[in-house]
Amino acid sequence: MFNLVIGQYVPLDSYVHRLDPRSKLISVFLFVIIVFLANNWLTNALMVLFCLAGILLSKMHFSFIYRGLRSVFIIVLITFLLNLFLASGGTVLFSWGWLHVTTNGLFQSIFIAIRILVIIVVTTLLTLTTSPIEITDGMESLLKPLKKLKMPVHEFALMMSISLRFIPTLLEETEKIIKAQAARGSDFTSGSLKSRIKAIVPLLVPLFVGAFKRAEDLAMAMEARGYHGDVGRTKLHQLSWTWRDTLLLAAIVLLALLLLLVRN
């Protein structure tokens, strides 16, 4: 029912899966910044190539990633159209009333669309190849210096891992509730806007009630098992940084240098 791929973890065995979450997090962070260096065909092609290489190395199916991206295509399309008509400069390709499409506008909007897609693909790849636990462990480890400033890094990481962990559960729950209410004649997909909004109430109420109940149960289960916060807590999975992680960071730096060289 839901083709949401973002936030889902697919356990496979690949180079990308085996990387240290810290190197993946840093790389994605850097990549998202680097993307903004791309401003001509060659630099954009480089970004796309990097993404393709990442997908290949992760053993993910292109069709799977494509299907996951379908839901964000509409956003990409809107930004594309906005830019198409708003950017100016270059020769006019065609006009329609007061709207003009120029070569510059066309290129700019294509670049921006590529930029958004590339960012989404890379972050999706991160969550597809890294389990929520790894991501939060990596985050916590990277943010450790902030603990000195009395920042609740551990609590923040815990909150994040719990929310990530429960995204699929919540989706599953939503699906079950939609089924149950549809069986009672509730209709989410047709009728006037008003009746559709009204049909959301029978969906949201059980969803919230269930979420609160689960939160209570979880808190109780954690306390019952002796959870007492950060102090003296050890990790089940130790993070280990290998030469592959160094290689990945080197690749990112190399990419950045290349972009700086060939951009306009």
Place this chain on the structure above:
Amino acid sequence: MDITFEQVTHVYGRKTPFEKRALNNVSIHIPSGSFTSIIGHTGSGKSTLVQHINGILKPSAGRITVGDFVIRANEKKQNLKALREKVGFVFQYPEHQLFEETIIKDVCFGPMNFGVSEAEATKRAEECLQLVGLPSQLWHRSPFDLSGGQMRRVAIAGVLAVRPQVIILDEPTAGLDPMGREEILSLFKDLHERLNLTIVMVTHNMSDAANYSDQVIVMDGGKPLMAGAPERIFSQVDQLRKVGLDIPETMEFLNRLLDRVGKKETIPAFTINEAADAVIKILGGVKDHV
């Protein structure tokens, strides 16, 4: 309303790494007015199967006929609402459907969705809450203050209030005490006999399947393994054991007794009385007992 499955296949998460073939080329027939139980190991596709009957799930391939309604694979828009008015569905987890401020309003939700007036819906709701045995002092309370078993009763009342011709029950007695289980199953048996409702029940309880139904379908790995009268199904002890199922306790008892006295047969007996009769027969004892 006759229910017919013709070569129905259902695949979850098609073209993803999580692809799962939950039903594989299933063809079954559930006659109008029958009480059919569906049994099978956990994950054998029972819930998936019954969710096709009211169009909650669409088949990936094949065809389902329910009365005059036909559901085919790859068909976009169908008049599912009309089908769902005729086919009621009690889900495995009732807490997924309660949402109103009061219990009685929640029971009215179904009928009012199908165009019944508020007054009529309230009348039906009171009737059905009475039927499922929920004390009337609770009717104006919030459904979230109830116990799991009471929630289940409210959920069942909510389905009955629509007055369907077919009722699908997915483990209707989970979370009920033995008394409550007996009450709820007798209620459905009574509706089945009095109003000639078609009932399809998914259950893990072999005794319930044996006692209440006139047809049992055994699911295994997304396929129907056997279908037939409970007497016939529960005589195939070895087959059932192979797919991780049991036989009713009364039969288990008789089998061991027959073993002890050195006889090689199986006697289908599902109630305590039938079992007692069988014991007397096996031991060759008193003829005219009560």
